[in-house]
Amino acid sequence: MKPGDTLVVEARDLDALLDALRERGHTLLGPTRRDGAIVLGEIGGASDLPAGWGDEQDAGRYRLRRRTDGALFGYAVGPHAWKRYLHPPAVVRWRARRDDGGFVAEPDTVPPPRYAFVGVRPCELAAILVQDRVFLGGPFVDPAYRSRRESAFVVAVSCGSPGGTCFCASMGTGPKAGPGFDLSMTEVIDGRHDFVVEVGTERGAEVAAGVPHRPAEAADLYAARAALAAAEGSMGRSLDTAGLKEALYRRYEDPRWDEVAKRCLACSNCTMVCPTCFCATVEDETDLVGAATERRRIWDSCFSQEFSYIHGGSVRTSGGARYRQWITHKLATWHDQFGVSGCVGCGRCITWCPVGIDITAEARAVTPGEGQGGRP
Amino acid sequence: MTIHTFEKALAEHPFFKDLPEPHLDTVVGCVANVVFQPGEFIFREGQAADHFFVVREGKVAVEVFVPNKGPVTIETIEGGEVLGWSWLFAPYKARFDARALNAVRALSLDGACLRTKCEKDPNLGYELLKRFTEVVVSRLEATRMQLLDLYGND
Amino acid sequence: MATTDATPVVVSASDPMRPEPFEVRHVTKETGDTFTLTLAPVAGARFRPFAPGQFNMLYVFGVGEVPISISGDPARPEILVHTIRAVGATTRAMQKLQKGDWVGVRGPFGTPWPVDQAHGHDVVFIAGGIGLAPIRPALYHVLLHRALYGRVVILYGARTPRDMLYPKELREWRSRFDVVVDVTVDRATMEWQGSVGVVTKMVQRSPFDPQSAMAFICGPEVMIRYAAQALQQRGTTDSSIFVSMERNMKCAVGVCGHCQFGPWFVCKDGPVFRYDRIQRFFGMREV
Numbered sequence: 062m063k064p065g066d067t068l069v070v071e072a073r074d075l076d077a078l079l080d081a082l083r084e085r086g087h088t089l090l091g092p093t094r095r096d097g098a099i100v101l102g103e104i105g106g107a108s109d110l111p112a113g114w115g116d117e118q119d120a121g122r123y124r125l126r127r128r129t130d131g132a133l134f135g136y137a138v139g140p141h142a143w144k145r146y147l148h149p150p151a152v153v154r155w156r157a158r159r160d161d162g163g164f165v166a167e168p169d170t171v172p173p174p175r176y177a178f179v180g181v182r183p184c185e186l187a188a189i190l191v192q193d194r195v196f197l198g199g200p201f202v203d204p205a206y207r208s209r210r211e212s213a214f215v216v217a218v219s220c221g222s223p224g225g226t227c228f229c230a231s232m233g234t235g236p237k238a239g240p241g242f243d244l245s246m247t248e249v250i251d252g253r254h255d256f257v258v259e260v261g262t263e264r265g266a267e268v269a270a271g272v273p274h275r276p277a278e279a280a281d282l283y284a285a286r287a288a289l290a291a292a293e294g295s296m297g298r299s300l301d302t303a304g305l306k307e308a309l310y311r312r313y314e315d316p317r318w319d320e321v322a323k324r325c326l327a328c329s330n331c332t333m334v335c336p337t338c339f340c341a342t343v344e345d346e347t348d349l350v351g352a353a354t355e356r357r358r359i360w361d362s363c364f365s366q367e368f369s370y371i372h373g374g375s376v377r378t379s380g381g382a383r384y385r386q387w388i389t390h391k392l393a394t395w396h397d398q399f400g401v402s403g404c405v406g407c408g409r410c411i412t413w414c415p416v417g418i419d420i421t422a423e424a425r426a427v428t429p430g431e432g433q434g435g436r437p
Numbered sequence: 438m439t440i441h442t443f444e445k446a447l448a449e450h451p452f453f454k455d456l457p458e459p460h461l462d463t464v465v466g467c468v469a470n471v472v473f474q475p476g477e478f479i480f481r482e483g484q485a486a487d488h489f490f491v492v493r494e495g496k497v498a499v500e501v502f503v504p505n506k507g508p509v510t511i512e513t514i515e516g517g518e519v520l521g522w523s524w525l526f527a528p529y530k531a532r533f534d535a536r537a538l539n540a541v542r543a544l545s546l547d548g549a550c551l552r553t554k555c556e557k558d559p560n561l562g563y564e565l566l567k568r569f570t571e572v573v574v575s576r577l578e579a580t581r582m583q584l585l586d587l588y589g590n591d
Numbered sequence: 592m593a594t595t596d597a598t599p600v601v602v603s604a605s606d607p608m609r610p611e612p613f614e615v616r617h618v619t620k621e622t623g624d625t626f627t628l629t630l631a632p633v634a635g636a637r638f639r640p641f642a643p644g645q646f647n648m649l650y651v652f653g654v655g656e657v658p659i660s661i662s663g664d665p666a667r668p669e670i671l672v673h674t675i676r677a678v679g680a681t682t683r684a685m686q687k688l689q690k691g692d693w694v695g696v697r698g699p700f701g702t703p704w705p706v707d708q709a710h711g712h713d714v715v716f717i718a719g720g721i722g723l724a725p726i727r728p729a730l731y732h733v734l735l736h737r738a739l740y741g742r743v744v745i746l747y748g749a750r751t752p753r754d755m756l757y758p759k760e761l762r763e764w765r766s767r768f769d770v771v772v773d774v775t776v777d778r779a780t781m782e783w784q785g786s787v788g789v790v791t792k793m794v795q796r797s798p799f800d801p802q803s804a805m806a807f808i809c810g811p812e813v814m815i816r817y818a819a820q821a822l823q824q825r826g827t828t829d830s831s832i833f834v835s836m837e838r839n840m841k842c843a844v845g846v847c848g849h850c851q852f853g854p855w856f857v858c859k860d861g862p863v864f865r866y867d868r869i870q871r872f873f874g875m876r877e878v
Binding site: 154155157159162163164165166167168195196199200201203204313314339340341342343345347351354358361363368369370371372373376377378379382386390393394397398 | 606607608609610611612614633634652653654655656676678679691692693695837838839841842844845846847848849851853854856859872875876877878
Binding site: 496498499506507508509510511512513515517538539579582583585586587588589 | 719720721748749750754775777778779780781783784785786787788789791792796810811813814817
């Protein structure tokens with residue numbers, strides 16, 4: 062078995078794959094159904110997956126719906142992104158104790174967990190690669206991110222049922238997984254219930270070899286391709302990226318941003334659910350006697366008033382300026398910072414915005430005639 | 438002889454740069470040479486202010502006397518600049534104190550004399566007003582910057 | 592881990608996210624709200640060479656951490672000097688530090704003043720208020736290698752004579768025959784015999800060759816804008832003007848996102864920027 066091989070694993074043998082990962086010391090993480098949504102969590106086996114559940118998504122709207130085919134991965138994406146495990150919402154960077162007037166800052170010595178991510182959508186995989194550029198690609202490599210990333214085993218699952226807010230096809234990040242997975246699976250249900258699996262890495266090959274399987278035949282590959290083609294044709298949104306970066310650079314002072322600000326609550330939901338948003342702050346917490354302190358890195362959002370605070374006041378106080386910062390960063394300046402777009406087209410920001418602000422519509426609004434966005 | 442010297446001095450001063458010679462000739466008739474000692478007042482707030490000064494050398498402090506604080510310098514004027522614009526508008530009274538910080542050499546121009554000449558020759562008036570407006574605008578901009586108190590604690 | 596001895600054994604941090612301990616050797620009160628800390632590494636921490644214009648993140652135990660420009664001599668990095676203005680919780684806590692207290696230091700970070708690029712050119716330093724502090728290391732460097740540069744001009748604006756930073760050094764620099772120092776204040780009382788007015792006026796009358804001079808500007812953004820304009824009016828190109836920017840910083844290594852200014856991270860693409868590159872954003876509101 063080697064990278065590039067394709068094989069078929071029957072749905073009922075999925076547990077063998079999951080067991081194999083657990084035996085290699087990985088903590089299994091995957092989609093589960095909880096609180097009316099499909100969220101990521103620790104899974105014990107295939108029975109923890111949201112079998113037979115799909116989702117309906119639109120601007121400011123998310124509902125689960127029952128499927129009739131028992132698909133294990135029949136939804137698009139939920140509010141959780143895998144960044145919560147690689148770039149956790151709260152991480153202790155160091156601890157220090159006061160000692161004779163002095164102090165010493167020591168790193169967190171808890172070894173990071175070894176994860177297996179089961180059910181990583183192609184858009185999510187692309188998002189992980191984007192965050193790799195942020196945390197591993199610069200002169201500073203984040204040790205917390207690297208240790209979690211290196212050990213994470215990625216089982217990607219192609220999207221069979223893109224959602225109403227999806228536009229991965231526009232962003233070139235799906236519905237088929239790009240490079241970066243250990244294993245990539247496409248769920249095929251047509252009389253049978255199989256996974257057509259592509260091996261991505263050596264360690265993926267090693268795991269797959271031990272799972273009951275048969276080599277993929279032409280019919281299997283055809284079925285998988287058909288599923289992907291169907292998915293590509295059912296995107297809920299689209300975004301024309303041609304010239305988008307330049308257009309946003311030109312539109313810094315566009316009155317549109319003040320218009321959006323009238324709707325935007327600056328609630329920062331979009332930054333919390335976005336799989337590429339990485340902004341964080343630090344919090345120093347000291348015990349009551351002032352003898353020991355802990356520095357934590359915590360997720361932050363450019364939508365908050367304090368985000369840009371320097372003595373005297375914040376640089377971005379108006380809602381328009383803060384919305385502009387987010388969208389311009391995501392779709393324009395990100396390119397110049399990291400060489401790719403910050404957006405992978407997962408649609409979460411549209412779904413989870415309480416007032417339904419649509420990034421594709423906003424982008425289109427400031428690029429009249431230069432691109433199409435919104436609903437196809 | 439004196440008139441030629443004044444003409445040269447005026448023509449060389451940045452304020453009168455590019456003023457056509459006929460106008461220079463006209464203005465020269467209102468000019469006198471002045472010297473101030475360190476600490477000497479050039480004009481006082483509220484006094485009749487019927488001169489403006491073309492500073493050639495030295496430094497002048499434009500001051501306001503603030504009760505309980507004393508004199509506060511709000512600007513210093515040096516060689517190459519002009520001082521005084523109250524001659525332009527009635528009641529022709531100085532609005533600030535101006536005090537020489539060191540030995541100041543200047544040319545003083547008689548306001549009444551100039552005003553008469555400007556009424557007679559509006560072209561001259563326009564040329565002078567253009568220059569004064571520029572001075573006032575640049576002082577206003579500077580004052581606004583100072584007003585921002587940029588170095589202060591916000 | 593600390594032992595029962597007084598001095599804990601400390602690992603030398605290769606982790607730029609962890610502060611190393613430095614001890615306050617000296618505290619100098621500069622003006623009403625500004626003070627200078629002279630620091631030296633302790634407990635196994637090492638001093639780090641820095642380039643003029645760079646900054647450290649300074650940490651007060653249990654209070655917080657802030658970015659502060661290094662204002663000492665880059666030729667003597669073993670003495671770490673920071674001039675600080677008390678404007679918030681952390682800097683006010685720093686104001687209370689005494690000799691012997693410890694401070695956490697991480698750094699140095701940032702893009703420095705291009706002192707090498709200025710070889711053979713007139714150098715004009717324009718500083719406002721506490722902006723003289725991040726400029727001073729570049730000044731030290733230029734004066735140490737004086738023969739490599741053309742005219743050296745220092746233009747400094749402060750609120751009042753009492754708020755001037757480093758007055759003794761300014762007088763020393765002014766007494767040199769190969770340096771021009773011009774100082775102005777926003778307002779003054781009778782004792783002040785110097786200029787009162789704005790920094791821009793000083794630019795207009797300053798003796799440097801605008802065509803070849805390089806300008807280093809540090810101060811409030813409004814001051815930078817007007818100073819750059821005054822330089823432009825004299826014929827200096829925007830690519831010869833360098834400015835030091837300031838933004839909220841948490842990590843100082845380009846991963847927390849706070850210091851973004853347009854597409855740049857002020858902590859690593861700055862704080863020193865070439866003016867022509869950022870001019871477009873400089874004039875924009877709330878960027």
